[in-house]
Amino acid sequence: MANSACQEINVGSKRGRSSDEAICVDRISRLPDVLIQHILSFLSTKEAMTTSVLSKRWLWVWTSVPIIDLQDTPSCRTDLNIRSRFGQFVTRVLILNKMASLDKFCLKFNLVDHPSHVTTWFRDAVSRDVKELDITIHGTQIFPFLKLPFALFTARTLQVLKLSQGVELHVPGPVSLPCLKVLHLVWIKYMNDESVSRLFAGCHVLQELVLRKYVGDNSTISIISIPTLKIMSIRFATGLHKHRLKINAPILEHLHLEDNLGLEFDLEDVSSLVESNVSVTWLENRHIPLLKALCNTKYVSFNWDWYAKMKRCNFRPHHLYLNLVRLELNVGYGGWNMLSLFLEISNNLKVLVLAKAIVLLAFRQQNDNCRGFECRWKPPRNVPECLLSSLEMVSFKGFEDVAYQLRMVKYILGSARVLKTMEICDDGHLPLELKLGVLKKLSMFPRRSKACQLHFN
Structure with a gap:
């Protein structure tokens, strides 16, 4: 039984091999x-x-x-005949498909010349009790954004809804999506703030939300008050208008937030956060409510290029991150001033990962004066509690052998009482001779922890 299904065929014979293939094909065809x-x-x-x-x-x-998965070709964007044939192909597939219930309807295409046909496709999928709907529309330079049929927002069996690009979210009435657990809205356009509010209000069991917003989407206020939400990923693209983000998600566990706008934050309840990843261009006073709201998080990754306008902020060490055990900082020029503060407020930190923001490497070559911002880093006035009792592992990625980095490593090695591993990874541009010199330099730094092992990669 453990041997191949075709083991009885004589492999030394061409005729045997042909019979082998025939038997294998027949066996597959006999499957239910x-x-x-x-x-x-x-x-x-x-x-x-x-x-x-x-x-x-x-x-x-x-x-x-029970799955319909269709995607057109790039030629549909420019060739009217090919675009028309694809529309006919989709219609034919829906007619020939015999399933009264669909597990998934995935359609990625350039908008056809007759949006009414597309609306018919979506209504057909909804009428078949579709569980997952994944729609991506390209080619909006030629065609207007597509308004979805309202029947989609009352689909009682829909569990996953993914809308991307050339879709306009227009919700004129109450939404009822009693089974929807996953919602992705990626670079779509919104008719108004009310459409967004109605959609979220009708998702009573939603667990995962992915939101990508772009300039000109007609929505400036995002109120996410969803008591069942566990995973949320939000990205706001750069724009001139200020946006407001209000979040009330008491059982939210995973948060990914990328803010390139002038977002105003109002976080009512995110007390169950376990893991968060926050990326901003400028770390400033408007981020204080966000930083305070993350105080219960266990794993945190912060990414920022610049530290600005927070010198007089009231985000001080009494806002302790008592649950935080792993902290990752990906920092650009001018952002390292916050390192000391995070060490002071993370009393139980066990793992610290430091990384240089890669996006600024090219910027550095054109702006040598930025090095001055890096050299302003100063260690905390008093040794943080985490260095005395909990910090066991430190990893420094993108090490370049500059003064501020050496000071950080020297300070941590000389202060961390229970440190087990200090891992230094260069940025890949250090010559071999310089690497040996760096290793020698690092090896001479005094270590508070006798058990600490230094690894230089």
């Missing part, structure tokens, strides 16, 4: 329809349709697959 349909569900619909040429047994198997 349900199993074959499951196998075909891992292919795109176009790929599944090609199996119809294998034999009469396979001719219509693809029409019983």
